[in-house]
Amino acid sequence: GAVVSQHPSWVICKSGTSVKIECRSLDFQATTMFWYRQFPKQSLMLMATSNEGSKATYEQGVEKDKFLINHASLTLSTLTVTSAHPEDSSFYICSAPPGTVQETQYFGPGTRLLVL
């Protein structure tokens, strides 16, 4: 089946630094990818929709200047957390729908971010 990977799987950084998380679709092309964050013991909250070749669409309340999204190719989207602070510590998960099966999404394994 389709596979979505994320890198890194976990990262620890100092407050004020920036962190880049990659999301790759391994055996299909994805013009759209989604970024979610999940706090401990909570549900997934959609942050933004990453669109290949155009700007990302952010959900209400998500700072686009803090969470930079770049959909560089049909198989890669990156999320950069700029000037990270401890409250940005979370589990970040991406997903991607295979091009022709719009009602199915494949989720990456997630990236755990800890900001000290």
Added chain:
Amino acid sequence: AQSVTQLGSHVSVSEGALVLLRCNYSSSVPPYLFWYVQYPNQGLQLLLKYTSAATLVKGINGFEAEFKKSETSFHLTKPSAHMSDAAEYFCAVSTGGGNKLTFGTGTQLKVEL
């Protein structure tokens, strides 16, 4: 707007017992409905989905769910729980093509001997 409510943040069953995880949705248009499972520190795995075909949907690992429009429900069931079923389960809804998912708050399933 669409939303999902999962009743019971924690459900505990005995091994071999029936599993019932509840999900109610709200949507102004015909929805697509999904159940996902998440194991600790992992991403989500699709269990099953309803996309306006048969109302009784069978998924992986023996799970199934029934779409009931009159009750706006999509409860997840499994006749006999196994220890390996212990995980977090999320119900999700989408409309207009299925890309944008709204998740419920999740139900932690515990399976006891």
